[in-house]
């Protein structure tokens with residue numbers, strides 16, 4: 001029963017002075033309620049302003065999504081942000097918005113510039129068909145995620161975090177509501193191939209359980225999405241995979257298979273794979289779960305670098321409260337609904353990131369403490385002695401053939417071999433079992449024959465290009481020869497004439 005209804009009952013029951021007293025009380029409570037509403041409205045407005053611009057100094061203007069803003073606008077927005085400092089309740093690091101039953105309002109709250117909205121989730125429901133009633137994992141979630149933003153999703157266990165992430169990654173569909181991702185509106189009728197294309201070209205996904213293909217090396221795992229995309233030549237793919245591994249500080253482990261890597265290293269390879277197709281949106285499901293603090297730091301540093309240097313928008317589900325301040329915004333999910341939203345104060349975030357970089361710099365430069373450098377690893381020692389290509393005994397190859405080759409020949413051969421091996425591994429359902437279900441979905445590996453088709457198509461394209469180039473070269477060479485011939489004949493004619501004269 002509400003306060004006012006309690007008082008109104010009192011009015012009927014009481015007489016004279018009591019009525020006046022109760023009326024006064026009623027007025028007081030009404031005023032209180034009005035003030036409360038005003039305050040709430042003010043809070044929402046403040047959040048609106050703060051969100052209206054996350055002018056992050058850490059974004060480099062050239063790469064960030066905000067780079068296109070004029071400096072005047074940026075300054076203005078920065079000011080608004082500063083104004084928001086300390087207005088937060090509860091955390092002291094930012095601004096909190098209670099969204100109890102106000103999902104629609106929340107959706108409007110983040111409305112800054114619709115062109116910069118990368119993900120738009122509107123009143124999304126998800127009910128898993130289980131038993132008579134089913135399980136309601138999401139119950140009307142609405143939110144917008146902006147380009148270049150890092151959003152952390154926290155919440156109670158079973159609150160619907162993974163479900164929301166999977167829906168944003170289009171590896172799961174919602175039961176009700178609408179969704180727009182990277183400019184594509186997703187409905188129940190959106191065909192699978194379109195979703196697969198969206199995933200392949202615009203979204204990267206880091207799964208909770210790495211989901212690396214066990215038979216492939218780190219380099220091959222990173223290369224896999226590029227084969228599926230079919231845009232790059234073999235050489236370009238290899239080079240890009242190498243560059244990506246270097247960017248996640250894993251270039252010294254490119255020939256290691258997942259069983260030879262630590263948890264942190266596996267996660268870094270997974271991240272390299274997830275960004276191999278240059279996604280706009282990176283979805284991460286507990287990327288630091290089960291990692292020690294050093295590896296957590298390295299992974300977080302990488303994610304921040306990806307956001308700052310490449311403008312990748314990141315949405316990360318996590319349980320670790322210590323990671324909260326690395327995000328621009330924090331969303332809380334409870335029982336399938338958004339219960340709170342925080343905007344992390346830019347100053348606090350910047351400080352936290354600075355500390356992270358200092359920390360990681362320290363142990364990444366120090367060889368003995370460097371988690372990337374394992375002194376006891378015999379492979380590492382061997383590598384240090386002499387740069388040699390080593391082969392795993394379990395691999396299906398004949399090392400004797402390789403012994404007779406020079407180093408560069410070996411590299412070439414091994415590249416060819418690895419490439420075939422990737423396709424073979426992908427074709428073999430053994431590697432795509434239940435544990436790889438999400439991976440299978442994400443990369444649309446349902447029909448593995450498709451891979452061969454894609455591969456053959458790209459090979460054909462490349463061969464055609466090569467043939468054209470060769471033809472052009474040949475023609476040019478022929479033209480040159482003709483010209484030379486003509487010159488020769490004219491000079492010889494000239495000399496003949498001279499002689500005749």
Ligand SMILES: Nc1ncnc2c1ncn2[C@@H]1O[C@H](COP(=O)(O)OP(=O)(O)OP(=O)(O)O)[C@@H](O)[C@H]1O
Pocket residue numbers: 128129130135136137155156157158159160161162163164
């Ligand atoms: N495939 C499924 N079939 C039936 N119910 C499911 C399925 N997947 C998830 N659920 C249910 O949906 C709800 C939300 O699950 P979800 O995995 O999204 O939660 P979560 O917030 O990620 O939890 P956690 O933090 O523990 O990983 C849970 O109650 C869960 O039991």
